[in-house]
Amino acid sequence: MFTVIFGRPGCPFCVRAKEVADQLKADRDDFDYRYVDIHAEGISKADLEKTVGKPVHTVPQIFVDESHVGGFTEFEAYAKENLGLYTA
Numbered sequence: 001m002f003t004v005i006f007g008r009p010g011c012p013f014c015v016r017a018k019e020v021a022d023q024l025k026a027d028r029d030d031f032d033y034r035y036v037d038i039h040a041e042g043i044s045k046a047d048l049e050k051t052v053g054k055p056v057h058t059v060p061q062i063f064v065d066e067s068h069v070g071g072f073t074e075f076e077a078y079a080k081e082n083l084g085l086y087t088a
Contacts, residue, residue, distance in 0.1 A: 002033065002064075003034075003063065006043065006061045013059070013071060014059055014072075016076075020085065027085075062074070
């Protein structure tokens with residue numbers, strides 16, 4: 001399972017999404033992720049909208065196995081429901 005987190009510097013929800021991903025990586029052998037700093041990579045919200053397929057108003061935008069999950073709240077809920085987050 002591979003997750004991509006699109007975020008930006010100074011974004012508290014981006015930091016929290018990385019923390020959840022780090023926890024999952026530590027707890028699971030089948031989980032890895034990449035954090036993409038949209039500012040460093042020159043990615044605009046318009047670029048993200050093309051990838052997501054709908055308007056993007058916030059970051060992070062998170063994909064699990066190339067499927068758009070949403071932002072931090074949706075990612076955390078997905079991880080709790082499907083990946084055993086916080087159960088260890």
